[in-house]
Amino acid sequence: MTKSLARRRALMLVNPNARRGGEGLDSLVARLAEGGVDAVVERFETPDEVSADIVRRQHEADLVIVCGGDGTINSAAKGVLATGLPMGILPMGTANDLARTLAIPEDLLAAADIITAGATRRIDLGEVNGHPFFNVASIGVAADLARGLTREAKRRWGKLGYALAAIKVLASARPFSAQIISGSGRVRVRTLQIAVGNGVHYGGGAIVHQDATIEDGHLDLYSLELRNVWKFGLMLGAFRRGEHGAWHEVRTVKDTEFDIRTRKPRPVNTDGDIVTTTPAHFVIRPSAVTVFAPA
Structure with a gap:
């Protein structure tokens, strides 16, 4: 596993209603910390909270980690677009189509390793009626x-x-x-x-x-x-x-x-x-x- 030279701060947003939303958060936080990413876990009740939380707390984080399925990741889109923060994905949903597109594995520890490795891509975003x-x-x-x-x-x-x-x-x-x-x-x-x-x-x-x-x-x-x-x-x-x-x-x-x-x-x-x-x-x-x- 690749380790960062400088520690990074992550806002880790968890959808507890995702299909795998209750899986091993402690082990994921520990795995991220081993790779130089210190994650603060935030659970949310409604999708509207996600982007608002990213914008509100942008100065406390170097990156955002979204834990959930495609709907949860979608709810973070406006926040990461507005702040420019890079987004990590821990696929905990049912379909996990964006993770599949990006070749992010459904094994959550392996997905965490991708975040700590630090390689990024710039991807497109579609928009319909805003x-x-x-x-x-x-x-x-x-x-x-x-x-x-x-x-x-x-x-x-x-x-x-x-x-x-x-x-x-x-x-x-x-x-x-x-x-x-x-x-x-x-x-x-x-x-x-x-x-x-x-x-x-x-x-x-x-x-x-x-x-x-x-x-x-x-x-x-x-x-x-x-x-x-x-x-x-x-x-x-x-x-x-x-x-x-x-x-x-x-x-x-x-x-x-x-x-x-x-x-x-x-x-x-x-x-x-x-x-x-x-x-x-x-x-x-x-x-x-x-x-x-x-x-």
Whole structure:
């Protein structure tokens, strides 16, 4: 394990409701201290507290460590963006898609070693109607899934909970009309889902696009324009590999900015939580956040 020459102070924000939020904090704090990082643990009750706490305590810390899943990391985005503090990730959630994108292991002690090693990357941040996201923002099936997937189901069933909830949502899914506006023009679609990705992974390991990275300065959009919802079952492998654009029912567009308009407001899900509604304006913030990741 690489040790720092100078000790660093960390604000360690813990989501006690995360699927692994109760695991071995003492051993993690000790492991960080061995590597020269002195962590002050703060538990929070609501996501709104996270960024506010980072901003309020920025002068007490050299870095922020977020302990939780993708929703918890998302709640820290505005704080790290405002302060410029580098962010470490201890993946304690169900899907841990950002950790997967950054090659941060689910073994928490190994993830702590990445923070103490000190190697960092500058990554992009997506934004929809002023709300940041690291992985993906969705309208349609995934937003309905986010509303129906309870905290209890995540804790009890883990990734299987996503699959069970997805089957239930797909059974009742109906296409909706939308207008997609980008630098290449505007198009009207009938779709089950529009997803706009900033990172690589989402939904517990699916890939936004086979060529996507979280450092390419672009957003990757796809629109799922199926007439028969059950055909989606045949496409699952392609979605897991990011090759869904090969199906003619899937429209894909890469750009730095999108507008999505619908006849009536529809909920928008970012990194697992509903945060806004359409009309939705998407933009990319290139190299906006510094994260600790494997060299």
